[in-house]
Every structure is written in C-alpha cells, then in structure tokens.
Amino acid sequence: MEHVKLLIVGAGAAGLSAAVSAWDAGCRDIRIADRASAPGGVLPQCIHRGFGLSTFGEELSGPSYAERLLAALSSTGVHLSLDTEVLSVSHDKTALLSRRGCVSRVRFERLILASGCREKTIGSLPVFGTRPAGIFTAGQAQETINLRHQDLGREVLILGSGDLGMIMARRFSLEGKHVIAVLEQAAHYGGMARNYHRCMEMYQIPLRCRMTVRKIHGQGRISGVTAVHLDSGEQEYIACDTLVTALGLIPERALVQGLEASPWLSLAGNCCRVYDIVDSAASQAQRIGHEAGTSLL
Numbered sequence: 001m002e003h004v005k006l007l008i009v010g011a012g013a014a015g016l017s018a019a020v021s022a023w024d025a026g027c028r029d030i031r032i033a034d035r036a037s038a039p040g041g042v043l044p045q046c047i048h049r050g051f052g053l054s055t056f057g058e059e060l061s062g063p064s065y066a067e068r069l070l071a072a073l074s075s076t077g078v079h080l081s082l083d084t085e086v087l088s089v090s091h092d093k094t095a096l097l098s099r100r101g102c103v104s105r106v107r108f109e110r111l112i113l114a115s116g117c118r119e120k121t122i123g124s125l126p127v128f129g130t131r132p133a134g135i136f137t138a139g140q141a142q143e144t145i146n147l148r149h150q151d152l153g154r155e156v157l158i159l160g161s162g163d164l165g166m167i168m169a170r171r172f173s174l175e176g177k178h179v180i181a182v183l184e185q186a187a188h189y190g191g192m193a194r195n196y197h198r199c200m201e202m203y204q205i206p207l208r209c210r211m212t213v214r215k216i217h218g219q220g221r222i223s224g225v226t227a228v229h230l231d232s233g234e235q236e237y238i239a240c241d242t243l244v245t246a247l248g249l250i251p252e253r254a255l256v257q258g259l260e261a262s263p264w265l266s267l268a269g270n271c272c273r274v275y276d277i278v279d280s281a282a283s284q285a286q287r288i289g290h291e292a293g294t295s296l297l
C-alpha cells in the first residue's frame with residue numbers, strides 16, 4: 001500500500017494553499033488528490049474579476065488567482081494527482097482513491113479535507129410542478145457557459161440574490177440573454193454591495209425582493225413559474241425558458257462523516273465554512289497547512 005505523510009483532498013484555493021504552507025513548514029511528503037482534470041476548484045470557471053485584493057493587492061480573475069497558487073505550488077515538491085477521486089476515508093488512516101477506473105488504497109499520517117462546498121438545489125424548496133429541462137444551479141450554469149461554452153436559454157429568471165446569483169445575472173446579460181429578474185425572498189439583496197452595483201444596477205437587471213417560486217410549469221422544457229409575493233400572498237405567472245437557482249452553498253464533508261473528531265483530520269476552506277472571499281479561504285487553509293506540516297516533522 002502506498003504511504004504518504006500528508007494527504008490533501010481537493011486542489012482548489014484551499015487545498016493548494018494548505019499544501020504550499022505544509023511544504024514551507026518542512027513537510028516533504030505531500031500528495032493532493034482532486035477528481036477534476038484541472039486544478040483550481042471553482043476558480044477556473046469564475047472568469048470575472050474580484051479575486052485576491054487583500055492577498056495580491058489587485059483584483060484578479062479566478063483563473064489568474066489559480067495561476068498564482070499553481071506557480072507557488074510548482075516551486076515545491078508536492079505531488080498533485082488529478083482525475084483522482086477520494087472515494088472514502090477510514091478511521092485506520094487509509095483512503096480509497098479512484099483514478100481512471102483503477103482503485104488504490106493510500107495510508108496517510110494526516111489528512112486535510114479541502115473538498116469545497118455544494119449548491120442547494122431547487123429540491124430544497126417546497127416548489128410544486130414538474131422538473132423539466134432548463135433548470136440549473138448557478139454554479140452549473142457558470143461552468144457550462146464559461147468552461148464548456150454552451151448556450152443555456154434566452155429568457156432567464158434567477159432565484160436568489162447572493163453573490164453567485166448576481167454574478168450569473170450579469171453573465172447571462174453579457175451573453176445577450178434577457179434576464180427577466182432576480183427574485184429574492186428577503187427584503188434586501190443577499191450578496192455584497194459591490195456585486196449588486198456591478199452586476200445588477202450597471203446592467204439594469206430588476207431585483208424583486210420578498211418573492212419566491214412556488215410552481216414550475218412546462219413539459220420537456222420549462223415554460224414559466226408561478227411566483228408568490230411573500231407579504232401579500234399574491235401569485236404571479238412569469239414566463240421563462242431558463243430558471244437559475246442560487247440558493248446557497250453547503251460545506252461538503254460527506255467523506256469524513258463520523259470522523260470529525262479524529263486528531264489527524266483538519267478541514268480547510270469552504271468545506272470548513274463557506275467563505276465569500278477566496279483570500280479568507282486561502283489564509284485559513286494556510287494556517288491549517290502550516291499546523292499539519294509542523295506536526296509531521
């Protein structure tokens with residue numbers, strides 16, 4: 001069985017930052033495993049600027065931020081295994097890895113989970129009706145448009161005004177689509193003021209607060225939704241061919257369920273808690289990496 005001192009699950013901003021810090025602390029046997037074919041986690045699909053202001057003193061795009069982390073990693077001897085999914089982690093400090101159909105077991109001394117977070121889906125809301133094509137989470141839509149260059153629809157309704165919802169509203173607008181509105185159940189937009197200004201106001205995209213979706217209409221493809229005004233209870237039909245949900249993120253920790261108290265385990269980045277700003281995720285991960293690296297000397 002292969003043995004590694006420090007195994008890191010996830011090569012996003014957190015996993016890469018933790019690895020460089022652990023290396024700088026003196027640990028010389030580090031492996032990062034990521035199921036994706038390219039490193040960076042969500043960063044490569046975030047082609048907008050807004051990353052790295054506090055770390056680098058300039059606003060970078062997601063891919064540029066990832067490049068800086070990868071440049072730092074390249075000056076270390078950290079082993080990066082892409083296309084490698086960690087299927088399970090056991091209390092006896094072994095992990096089951098799958099790479100292109102081959103399964104192997106790795107023994108480790110410490111493990112840093114840097115697996116990011118997952119999006120809440122429409123299934124998390126009490127929404128009636130069918131589930132036709134044309135309903136996407138904001139992250140799925142972002143990846144499909146920015147990395148796969150595929151067209152998703154023309155008449156777009158967005159549910160949720162967190163940063164991701166507002167960023168995707170602007171993205172669809174830039175793609176020449178009609179963004180009907182961003183619906184928000186709260187009385188105020190959910191994301192940062194700078195994103196409201198840059199993504200909504202500057203593109204004249206309407207924000208409709210105290211509203212949510214109650215029913216989905218359409219056979220084959222979505223044709224509209226019944227929205228409800230939460231204060232009056234009044235219902236309104238909104239025609240659309242695309243519904244994008246930006247309902248929030250949940251830290252992804254399924255891999256270590258039941259192992260949370262293990263002294264050899266640390267959580268870094270968005271799987272620990274959801275960070276709005278990549279710099280915060282990266283600096284928390286650096287602390288975790290330093291601590292893990294030092295403990296392994």
Ligand SMILES: Cc1cc2nc3c(=O)[nH]c(=O)nc-3n(C[C@H](O)[C@H](O)[C@H](O)COP(=O)(O)OP(=O)(O)OC[C@H]3O[C@@H](n4cnc5c(N)ncnc54)[C@H](O)[C@@H]3O)c2cc1C
Nearest residue numbers: 010012013014034035041042050086115116269270277278
């Ligand atoms: C759409 C969007 C826009 C954002 N915009 C900004 C912005 O403008 N400015 C800013 O500062 N911050 C922004 N952020 C926040 C910032 O990007 C994140 O906080 C940060 O990148 C999270 O890094 P992470 O490494 O924790 O997670 P991720 O980037 O999600 O990385 C997790 C990695 O773990 C891998 N993984 C998960 N499970 C496994 C497994 N079992 N086996 C192997 N690999 C696994 C995944 O493939 C992934 O590569 C944005 C975030 C999003 C989602």
